[in-house]
Amino acid sequence: GSLPTMADKRFVTLNDTGESFQNYEANTGISEVIDNFNVKYKCSTQLNNTHFIGNLNSSLDNSLLGSNYIAKSKPYNFNQYDLLKDVLQVPGTVIAMASFAGRIFAFSKNKVFKIEPNNLFIEDTWENVGTFYQKSVYVSEYGMCWCDKNNIYLWDGRTVQTIGDSILKGDSVNSWQGGSLVYTEATDADPTLKPQVFWDPKRKAFLIMFTSDTDHRKIWAYSVTKNRWDFGVAGDDGNNLQIQAFVHGPDDEVLYVRDADASLWWLNGATTRKPLSWHSKKLTMGMDTQIKLFKKVRLTGTEASGNPMDAD
Numbered sequence: 001g002s003l004p005t006m007a008d009k010r011f012v013t014l015n016d017t018g019e020s021f022q023n024y025e026a027n028t029g030i031s032e033v034i035d036n037f038n039v040k041y042k043c044s045t046q047l048n049n050t051h052f053i054g055n056l057n058s059s060l061d062n063s064l065l066g067s068n069y070i071a072k073s074k075p076y077n078f079n080q081y082d083l084l085k086d087v088l089q090v091p092g093t094v095i096a097m098a099s100f101a102g103r104i105f106a107f108s109k110n111k112v113f114k115i116e117p118n119n120l121f122i123e124d125t126w127e128n129v130g131t132f133y134q135k136s137v138y139v140s141e142y143g144m145c146w147c148d149k150n151n152i153y154l155w156d157g158r159t160v161q162t163i164g165d166s167i168l169k170g171d172s173v174n175s176w177q178g179g180s181l182v183y184t185e186a187t188d189a190d191p192t193l194k195p196q197v198f199w200d201p202k203r204k205a206f207l208i209m210f211t212s213d214t215d216h217r218k219i220w221a222y223s224v225t226k227n228r229w230d231f232g233v234a235g236d237d238g239n240n241l242q243i244q245a246f247v248h249g250p251d252d253e254v255l256y257v258r259d260a261d262a263s264l265w266w267l268n269g270a271t272t273r274k275p276l277s278w279h280s281k282k283l284t285m286g287m288d289t290q291i292k293l294f295k296k297v298r299l300t301g302t303e304a305s306g307n308p309m310d311a312d
Contacts, residue, residue, distance in 0.1 A: 029074055030082045038286060039071065039081055043134045047099040047117050051078035054094035054106055058083060067093040070106055072120060079288060088120045096134045100144040101157040107131045107146065126160065129153065135245070138197040138206065142224045145197050145206040152176065152208055152222070163222055167229050173212050174231060176220070198246040200254050200267070205230075207254070209243060217242040250277070263302070 024032040041053035051073040056065040065071075070088045074080045092108030099105070103123065104115040107130055114124040130148045131137055137146040143156040145163075152164030169178040195210040205223045212218055221230045243256045246267075254267040264276065285292065301309045 028080075030080065031084050034083060039065075039083065041071075042067075043094060043097045045097040045099045045104060046078070047102070047104060049075050050117070052097060052099070052104050052117070053081075054097050056087075070094060070097075070104075070115070070120070072117070086120060088115065088122070090122060096131050096137045096146075098137045098139050098144055098146075100139045100155070105137075105144065107137060109148075129160070132194040135196040136194060138199050140199040140201075140206070142204065145199075145208075145222075147176075147195050147197060147208055150177070152220075154206070154222075154224075164220075167220060167231075174218060176210075196246065198254065201248075201252045202254075207246070209246075211242075 024030075038058065039053065040057040042055035044051060044053045046052065052070060053073075054070045055067045056069045056071060058065050065083065065087070068090050070090060071081050071083060072086045074082070090106055090108075090113050092111045092113070094106045094108060096107040097105065098107075099117075102117070104117050106113040106115060109132075110128060110130040112126040112129050112131075113122050114126070115121070116123045129150075131146045132148065136148075137144065139145075143154045145152070145154050147153065147164070151162045151168065154161045154163045164176050168176045172178055193211045195208060198207045198209070199205075200207055200221070203221065203223060204225045205221045208220045208222065209217055210220070217233075219232050221232070222228075223230070242259045244259055246254060246256050247264075249255045249266070253269060255264050256267055257264055266274070282288075299309065303309050
């Protein structure tokens with residue numbers, strides 16, 4: 001019928017010249033046996049255009065990962081990890097990470113690991129010093145500040161100073177050790193009672209926010225330039241609207257959000273409403289290579305009149 005005839009034959013001669021072309025691993029720097037880049041992590045930091053993540057979980061092989069593992073991404077590609085090579089195991093559960101002075105710091109509850117970022121090895125270990133969780137550590141140009149139940153610390157790149165010595169005791173409610181800190185009631189699912197460390201650029205001060213009872217958030221502010229502590233109640237107006245988290249505004253002002261309150265507040269700033277803008281990164285939903293379509297976007301908030309706003 002219409003089928004072609006197979007009587008004619010064609011021959012092609014292939015000469016093996018010995019040239020070897022690049023394989024997948026040579027092109028990407030990642031082993032070809034890794035077919036899933038979706039790594040879950042609980043804390044992270046970045047240095048040298050590389051993303052460092054800790055306390056890992058992945059569908060690749062859970063026996064290779066865990067709460068005491070750290071991985072680093074490929075440079076300029078924060079979502080690409082070679083989990084067979086660029087990983088480090090530390091002797092402790094990683095609950096916070098930070099980068100300062102060319103080094104990565106991984107925190108557990110009672111240890112701090114100083115890590116060399118290029119070859120990914122532990123350079124030094126600080127014993128009997130730890131922290132609560134990721135927001136209990138903050139880095140500014142004046143140093144890295146963090147806290148644990150024993151003290152408040154500042155590392156300037158050379159030495160670790162215990163800057164909280166003058167406020168450790170002496171007050172039955174508000175001193176760091178003698179006060180009734182409620183961080184023991186916080187959980188990983190609800191860490192808002194754990195102490196937080198933040199930086200106030202205007203005052204050149206580290207803000208250490210803690211909870212002394214269930215109705216108040218309080219702040220110890222350490223001025224780096226004056227080497228002095230100041231104390232205050234943080235954002236409570238008598239209606240149990242405690243501060244939950246801090247963030248820097250576009251002009252480096254300190255903003256915060258309060259419990260059961262939809263507003264964003266300026267710490268020690270004006271009380272009048274200000275315009276707000278926010279720009280997100282690319283929203284890939286964890287899958288960068290797939291094309292997606294958003295059919296609906298919902299905006300919720302409060303209008304200037306105080307009426308709730310809910311629009312699709």
